[in-house]
């Protein structure tokens with residue numbers, strides 16, 4: 001039955017854009033509103049799952065009846081996700097995680113000087129890649145936000161990060177990606193394209209994605 005497709009399952013969703021501190025009043029972030037992640041959490045809940053959202057900066061209303069864990073940075077998101085990973089059945093990494101953060105966090109507000117300011121950046125931990133290395137049966141869904149060569153880059157991320165599915169969105173396309181209420185996605189597994197959907201509301205994308213995951217969970221009817 002559709003409404004029970006994820007009954008008894010634990011789903012962990014990340015949402016929003018991480019904030020990487022520069023000084024006490026400034027940070028690096030991105031355009032993610034959290035809408036895609038929140039829609040996935042709501043859809044999973046509706047299919048009967050117990051849902052946790054680990055959210056960075058968001059501009060949307062989180063769904064009711066889910067656990068909401070608030071974080072700021074990629075590092076904090078990694079810690080919160082890892083501490084729940086062993087008991088989780090499905091992880092969906094819809095968050096837009098900063099790839100770089102300031103190498104030194106300044107304890108005091110940076111002062112304006114005459115010349116240019118050079119900010120040194122270092123890599124953040126890759127949360128999805130870490131999960132891909134450590135997974136022991138969890139179903140891992142990544143996202144790929146691209147502006148060109150969607151299939152090529154999405155497949156590369158799927159393989160490098162050891163995902164079961166990856167949801168590619170071309171964020172330069174009208175109606176897709178950050179902020180809006182719609183998305184246009186292509187979904188891939190290790191064999192290649194699984195689905196290519198026309199423009200849909202983020203809620204519809206979320207519902208269909210969660211149904212796809214439910215069908216592919218170990219033990220599901222028809223699962224490999």
Ligand code: PMT
Nearest residue numbers: 032033034035036093096097126127128143144145178179
């Ligand atoms: O929040 P909205 O406004 O609704 O917008 C939705 C969205 C565009 C943010 C969403 O659809 C999306 O594409 N999310 C992934 C954004 C992203 O960080 O993509 P990426 O291609 O840079 O990263 C690939 C995957 O690795 C993602 O699952 C990301 O969560 C993960 N990652 C990336 C870097 C990092 N340090 N750790 C990670 O886990």
